[in-house]
Amino acid sequence: MAYSDKVLDHYNNPRNVGSLDKGAANVGTGIVGAPECGDVMKLQVRVNDATGIIEEAKFKTFGCGSAIASSSLATEWLKGKTVDEALAIKNTDIVNELSLPPVKIHCSVLAEDAIKAAITDYKTKQGAAQPAAEALKA
Amino acid sequence: MNRDYFSFFGIEPQLALDPISLQQRFYELSRQWHPDRFARRPASEQMEALDNTALLNDAFRTLKDPVERAEYVLSRYGRGLEDGAGKQVPPDLLEEVFEMNMALDELKEGDASARPQLESARANFTALLSEIDADLERQFLRWDSVKNAETLSAVRTLLNKRKYIVNLVNTATLALGN
Numbered sequence: 541m542a543y544s545d546k547v548l549d550h551y552n553n554p555r556n557v558g559s560l561d562k563g564a565a566n567v568g569t570g571i572v573g574a575p576e577c578g579d580v581m582k583l584q585v586r587v588n589d590a591t592g593i594i595e596e597a598k599f600k601t602f603g604c605g606s607a608i609a610s611s612s613l614a615t616e617w618l619k620g621k622t623v624d625e626a627l628a629i630k631n632t633d634i635v636n637e638l639s640l641p642p643v644k645i646h647c648s649v650l651a652e653d654a655i656k657a658a659i660t661d662y663k664t665k666q667g668a669a670q671p672a673a674e675a676l677k678a
Numbered sequence: 679m680n681r682d683y684f685s686f687f688g689i690e691p692q693l694a695l696d697p698i699s700l701q702q703r704f705y706e707l708s709r710q711w712h713p714d715r716f717a718r719r720p721a722s723e724q725m726e727a728l729d730n731t732a733l734l735n736d737a738f739r740t741l742k743d744p745v746e747r748a749e750y751v752l753s754r755y756g757r758g759l760e761d762g763a764g765k766q767v768p769p770d771l772l773e774e775v776f777e778m779n780m781a782l783d784e785l786k787e788g789d790a791s792a793r794p795q796l797e798s799a800r801a802n803f804t805a806l807l808s809e810i811d812a813d814l815e816r817q818f819l820r821w822d823s824v825k826n827a828e829t830l831s832a833v834r835t836l837l838n839k840r841k842y843i844v845n846l847v848n849t850a851t852l853a854l855g856n
Contacts, residue, residue: 578842
């Protein structure tokens, strides 16, 4: 199966590989797995608390070229977006950008799931942090 | 060829069967269908003895092993339950699986400091296998008494998870070289 040039580019030069401090309150972490192929993907975002803008995004994916390219592209798109804009990223956007063939669409779904999981984790942390801050004031 | 293994052994379909009585029954049936006993019989009976001996061996091999037996029961009674083929990442294990993959990568790149991490991951997953086997045993007993779809589905989930973890343990062992 032939990979598109964009997939190959992301696969050979993946952007934003790495990890962020999972324990930090402004870092959201999403780890997701694909039942179809056993791929595992971790995606993290660091959000500026004041602006709600994603300042940093990192990923590490164990899987095929399309899964790596999908998550690499996702981290590129995430930077500079607000949390809510990030949630609006659809797997079909990734499919179109990377020209993924039908058999690799699940890789883009995985990336979308990873974004949602990371944002959810961030929001959960924020929700948990606020009452604690209130408690400190009291 | 489609004859049910359980009925061939003269027992009810069951998941938690007693290996000793299964083996005794296997010996009885082996004697009963031994081709030597049919040497002077008509060709059709000789063929039947051969077929039954082959069937007996397949049936025994399948039924004596708990996992094979469960897969067999699922293939006959668990239509529509998906065989994960060892590829479904159990959702509750995602983080540990990810960490183990990291350690595997580091070791592959020559970072020996990843060894202890990989060893402990393997130990954890091996311990988890024992837990899954105990869970399976419970579900086996349950299915034998209630024979419902819900229990078969639980068995399917456990078997998928088991397969996935067996693969992980094997991968770790291969990388560790012992």
